[in-house]
Amino acid sequence: MLKKRMIIISAIVMLVASSPGFVTAESFGWGYKKGTNHQPPEVGKYGDILEDNGGYYMDQSGDKVVYLTFDNGYEEGYTEHVLDVLNEKEVPATFFVTGHYVRSAPDLIKRMVKDGHIIGNHSNHHADFTSISKEKMKEELSLLDRAVASITNLETLQYVRPPKGTFNAQTIQWANELGYTHVFWSLAFVDWQTDKQKGWKASYQQIMDQIHPGAVILLHTVSADNAEALEYFIDDLRKQGYTFRSLDDLVMKDKLPKAIYGM
Numbered sequence: 001m002l003k004k005r006m007i008i009i010s011a012i013v014m015l016v017a018s019s020p021g022f023v024t025a026e027s028f029g030w031g032y033k034k035g036t037n038h039q040p041p042e043v044g045k046y047g048d049i050l051e052d053n054g055g056y057y058m059d060q061s062g063d064k065v066v067y068l069t070f071d072n073g074y075e076e077g078y079t080e081h082v083l084d085v086l087n088e089k090e091v092p093a094t095f096f097v098t099g100h101y102v103r104s105a106p107d108l109i110k111r112m113v114k115d116g117h118i119i120g121n122h123s124n125h126h127a128d129f130t131s132i133s134k135e136k137m138k139e140e141l142s143l144l145d146r147a148v149a150s151i152t153n154l155e156t157l158q159y160v161r162p163p164k165g166t167f168n169a170q171t172i173q174w175a176n177e178l179g180y181t182h183v184f185w186s187l188a189f190v191d192w193q194t195d196k197q198k199g200w201k202a203s204y205q206q207i208m209d210q211i212h213p214g215a216v217i218l219l220h221t222v223s224a225d226n227a228e229a230l231e232y233f234i235d236d237l238r239k240q241g242y243t244f245r246s247l248d249d250l251v252m253k254d255k256l257p258k259a260i261y262g263m
């Protein structure tokens with residue numbers, strides 16, 4: 001009798017697990033062993049998951065290019081300066097924003113778009129995609145899209161960065177089905193603690209120590225250090241032969257034959 005019950009329970013679990021929108025217990029937090037001497041980080045099995053499911057964390061061509069990205073959950077007063085520097089240096093960037101940011105700083109969102117930057121989806125409520133259903137994930141992403149569309153000419157957003165870097169193969173697949181491309185990062189550091197800023201040189205040094213060809217850099221605009229360091233590391237990376245490109249360039253390079261892309 002007990003064996004029969006176990007068989008029935010197992011069958012039910014398998015049925016539910018195979019149902020559309022089922023939330024799996026497996027969850028990963030994006031992380032890696034930092035690279036040095038212009039070498040990329042070691043990402044282990046996470047890299048395989050992204051490769052199998054169409055996600056990105058760096059440009060693996062070996063070209064000396066850099067992709068600058070920012071996560072914006074709330075405004076601390078430094079984003080305008082960041083935009084000024086990017087405009088002066090003619091550097092493209094992607095800003096992954098939340099619903100709170102769009103609603104509280106609409107003028108900055110409008111300027112990002114006006115200046116030619118990409119707006120990325122960081123979810124409406126900074127949600128953990130691995131703990132919600134596909135329908136809830138769709139709602140989180142579409143609400144953010146609509147918030148941005150209500151104040152700009154952008155109807156949909158292409159790139160998504162999962163809050164806190166939490167993901168699994170299923171959530172990446174869901175995003176793909178909903179029309180989004182996951183973008184993680186290959187260079188980051190603890191920069192979001194606004195009460196523990198160490199001066200712009202600390203931010204600058206973190207970037208210069210970890211830089212490598214094809215780096216996708218993650219920064220937070222709440223950091224005063226980042227805002228001040230921005231112009232210095234842009235200039236010095238260019239002196240080292242690096243160029244700054246947008247995420248659109250990264251995806252286009254990956255999707256199109258090299259001869260067509262013109263690299």
